[in-house]
Amino acid sequence: MFSANNPKLQRSWDATSLAALQFCPRSYQLKILDGWRSREEADALRAGLIAHAAWEELARTKAEPDGADEDAPLRSALRVLLAHSGEERVLYKCPACGARFAAPAAGDCPHCGMAVDETNLHVEWELWEPQDATKTPFAIARALVWYADEFAGDPKVTLRDCDGVLMLEHGWSLRIKPHRSSQGEQFYLCGIVDEIAQIGEEVYSVERKTTKSTLGSFYFQRFSPNLQLTMQAWSVHEKGERSIFRGVMLEALQIGATMARFVRREIYRTWEDLEEFEQDLAYWLATAEVYARTRYWPKAEANCAMCPFKKVCSAKPSMRPVILKADFVQRPWRPLERREASRVRLEELRDETR
Numbered sequence: 001m002f003s004a005n006n007p008k009l010q011r012s013w014d015a016t017s018l019a020a021l022q023f024c025p026r027s028y029q030l031k032i033l034d035g036w037r038s039r040e041e042a043d044a045l046r047a048g049l050i051a052h053a054a055w056e057e058l059a060r061t062k063a064e065p066d067g068a069d070e071d072a073p074l075r076s077a078l079r080v081l082l083a084h085s086g087e088e089r090v091l092y093k094c095p096a097c098g099a100r101f102a103a104p105a106a107g108d109c110p111h112c113g114m115a116v117d118e119t120n121l122h123v124e125w126e127l128w129e130p131q132d133a134t135k136t137p138f139a140i141a142r143a144l145v146w147y148a149d150e151f152a153g154d155p156k157v158t159l160r161d162c163d164g165v166l167m168l169e170h171g172w173s174l175r176i177k178p179h180r181s182s183q184g185e186q187f188y189l190c191g192i193v194d195e196i197a198q199i200g201e202e203v204y205s206v207e208r209k210t211t212k213s214t215l216g217s218f219y220f221q222r223f224s225p226n227l228q229l230t231m232q233a234w235s236v237h238e239k240g241e242r243s244i245f246r247g248v249m250l251e252a253l254q255i256g257a258t259m260a261r262f263v264r265r266e267i268y269r270t271w272e273d274l275e276e277f278e279q280d281l282a283y284w285l286a287t288a289e290v291y292a293r294t295r296y297w298p299k300a301e302a303n304c305a306m307c308p309f310k311k312v313c314s315a316k317p318s319m320r321p322v323i324l325k326a327d328f329v330q331r332p333w334r335p336l337e338r339r340e341a342s343r344v345r346l347e348e349l350r351d352e353t354r
Contacts, residue, residue: 031309205249226267
């Protein structure tokens, strides 16, 4: 993902990292290179991963039904959702007061003093509980059930690749042919398409988005232009498949604390759009190399009001590491590694829950 000559020069770019660079070089450094995320953003990312895993399983089991049970795909998707939404904890359960706790000191219950041993071990499932009520596993599960009901007779058919594998969470990585670093290293664009599907005679790249926003015209305007969807259209063009694709099918999932709503909308990119994207891309890759070579990523202060790192950059440099450790979580952004790890984990979950 990074240059062998300069470990700060990114060579494989997904939409998240490229958008971070375009938004603010300092934000890119903190978010992508150093891996810092606000706790609210971490919750949003986890909720999105849970939803994507569940919707992928729903599409997969609908395309590969096991018997005549019409509800089997939804049950399988709900099991995957639950498996992503928490973790097992092995605790002691006091036989006297019923308290649950980790390894006790001196073998006694810290609440009532009752002696406990291995026979009192108790396995619990600890469900993830974010502060935002729209991102809870229950809210996502309700949306999944309503979605399955609303699209029970869905004409959308998931396609298979040349090896017969369903094209779900379909990863791609392509060379940016005209562009190399000053040291001659190749740059790549990469991404994950939620689904390649056919509706009637038309083939679409399907992109699902979860949101709290109302699904009106203002919401859909943000996707034209939009870097992620432009990159998807570019990848189709580069693989020589543009003639068979209708466009990107945006599937918006509005998930609220007590409601859910779903809207599909076709998004298009013209040849001129893609040519301009390549010109802009050349500029940003060259700029990224300048930052990496100088080891300095300046603040774009015009965007500070919208940045989750505002409190970091507004503090004295000596205090910034303290704020990061106190208010942020660190998870390095590795899109190529994350794709494979997510695939392995999903396969494990299917084996465990069936």
